[in-house]
Amino acid sequence: xxxxxxxxxxxxxxxxxxxxxxxxxxxxxxxxxxxxxxxxxxxxxxxxxxxxxxxxxxxxxxxxxxxxxxxxxxxxxxxxxxxxxxxxxxxxxxxxxxxxxxxxxxxxxxxxxxxxxxxxxxxxxxxxxxxxxxxxxxxxxxxxxxxxxxxxxxxxxxxxxxxxxxxxxxxxxxxxxxxxxxxxxxxxxxxxxxxxxxxxxxxxxxxxxxxxxxxxxxxxxxxxxxxxxxxxxxxxxxxxxxxxxxxxxxxxxxxxxxxxxxxxxxxxxxxxxxxxxxxxxxxxxxxxxxxxxxxxxxxxxxxxxxxxxxxxxxxxxxxxxxxxxxxxxxxxxxxxxxxxxxxxx
Numbered sequence: 001x002x003x004x005x006x007x008x009x010x011x012x013x014x015x016x017x018x019x020x021x022x023x024x025x026x027x028x029x030x031x032x033x034x035x036x037x038x039x040x041x042x043x044x045x046x047x048x049x050x051x052x053x054x055x056x057x058x059x060x061x062x063x064x065x066x067x068x069x070x071x072x073x074x075x076x077x078x079x080x081x082x083x084x085x086x087x088x089x090x091x092x093x094x095x096x097x098x099x100x101x102x103x104x105x106x107x108x109x110x111x112x113x114x115x116x117x118x119x120x121x122x123x124x125x126x127x128x129x130x131x132x133x134x135x136x137x138x139x140x141x142x143x144x145x146x147x148x149x150x151x152x153x154x155x156x157x158x159x160x161x162x163x164x165x166x167x168x169x170x171x172x173x174x175x176x177x178x179x180x181x182x183x184x185x186x187x188x189x190x191x192x193x194x195x196x197x198x199x200x201x202x203x204x205x206x207x208x209x210x211x212x213x214x215x216x217x218x219x220x221x222x223x224x225x226x227x228x229x230x231x232x233x234x235x236x237x238x239x240x241x242x243x244x245x246x247x248x249x250x251x252x253x254x255x256x257x258x259x260x261x262x263x264x265x266x267x268x269x270x271x272x273x274x275x276x277x278x279x280x281x282x283x284x285x286x287x288x289x290x291x292x293x294x295x296x297x298x299x300x301x302x303x304x305x306x307x308x309x310x311x312x313x314x315x316x317x318x319x320x321x322x323x324x325x326x327x328x329x330x331x332x333x334x335x336x337x338x339x340x341x342x343x344x345x
Contacts, residue, residue: 030295031306031328031341035073040065040338042329046086046094047320054094055329056083057338066096073340079103079110086318087123087130095130097123117161118152124173130156131164136171138268139214139234140242149181149214153196167198172217172229172272179218179229179272186213186231186247188256201249201256208235213247219272219280222321227251228280228296232266246270248282250296259301261294273317275343276324283314283328291330306330312339 042057055067056078066078081098088094092107097120103112118135125131136151149169154161168180168187176191188199204213215231227250234244244266248259264270267284274280279297286292289311295302306314306328314330326343 030293030304031343033307033339034071034342035067035340036337038337041331041335042315042338042340043084043331044086044316045318045327045329045340046088047318047325047327048088048091048094049321050091051320051323051325052088052091053318053327053340054086054088055340056086056096057329057331058082061335067340077110079105079112081112085120085123085132086316087125089125089130093125095123095125097132113159117154121151122172126173126175131173132161133170133173138216139212139232139266140268147212148184151180153178164196166196168196169214171215174218174272174274175220175222177218177220177227179215179231181212181214181231184212186215186229186233186249188215188218188227188229188249190253199253202258204233204247204258208237208243211235214268215247215249216268216270217272219274221274221278221280222276224278225252226278227253227256228272228274230267230270230272230282230284230294232268232270233260234266242266246284246294248294248296248301261301263303264292264294271314271317273319273326275326276319281317281326281343283317285313289313289333291328306341308339310337312337314341 039059044056046054057065059065064082067073068076079096081101083096085097094105096103102115103110120132121136122133132154134152151169153164153170155164168182168189170178171180178189181187189196190199213233215229218229229249231247233247234242237243245260246264270284272280272282282294290308291306291314293304310332312330312332314328317328319326328341331338
């Protein structure tokens with residue numbers, strides 16, 4: 001039996017106090033549904049610097065599907081396998097990852113190669129580097145007792161995928177920053193160009209015995225270098241249950257602050273993406289279905305929900321580098337009724 005996650009409001013006062021929840025802006029002021037197809041399921045999205053949006057998923061439950069477009073989307077030739085993750089460096093450098101193969105689009109055709117490593121959970125094209133986070137586990141996958149974060153970080157060097165040592169267990173990347181945990185505590189690391197180095201963070205007050213925490217993703221503003229990360233903090237609270245909160249971290253190299261949000265509870269798959277305006281989007285599954293967001297602004301955090309009439313859950317986010325174009329894809333719990341959203345603010 002899995003762990004019962006239960007939120008306790010009393011814990012909020014122990015951490016940096018959360019701001020009063022702002023009134024949620026109407027969803028159609030934030031995100032617009034660009035495409036909805038009842039035949040489809042969408043798993044991954046990437047946006048090239050040139051603005052081309054690629055979306056991967058399936059049609060009719062089994063048929064591999066790859067779409068490309070902007071205001072409208074057309075089906076394009078895929079690499080010949082089901083694509084689980086996408087990344088892009090340019091219009092002629094798009095990467096697709098499946099279970100046993102990966103491929104690169106060179107502008108004319110797919111170059112397919114075998115994938116002999118573990119499950120690809122995240123893929124990132126950052127500068128000259130292509131990274132994948134592999135075999136990442138999510139709380140509470142290992143049960144209430146003795147849970148330990150796991151993942152492997154790999155980097156493409158030439159034609160070889162090399163395992164890269166890290167001082168933290170990495171769960172998400174953006175720019176030169178990595179988010180995750182070290183010895184059961186939320187942690188960040190920074191890429192020096194040759195190695196990953198841990199970054200000093202303020203301690204999260206340990207108000208409960210057995211408390212653990214983790215950052216699940218990070219977003220970095222390209223102009224201000226502001227770092228914004230999302231994660232969770234949890235603790236045993238009776239029997240096999242855990243209580244917990246959503247953890248937000250914001251700041252700059254040399255100075256960070258935490259904030260907790262009781263409402264979302266523990267969100268072990270929360271994603272973060274910069275908004276191009278100095279803030280970030282935090283997206284997570286909503287209670288009762290669908291997806292919700294926290295928008296970290298320059299002065300406050302605003303909550304909201306994605307417009308999804310069938311309660312589709314966001315499975316991936318992507319931003320066009322150096323722009324304000326942000327995209328999300330997802331599907332309904334049935335595995336059908338895929339939706340593509342674009343930020344319309």
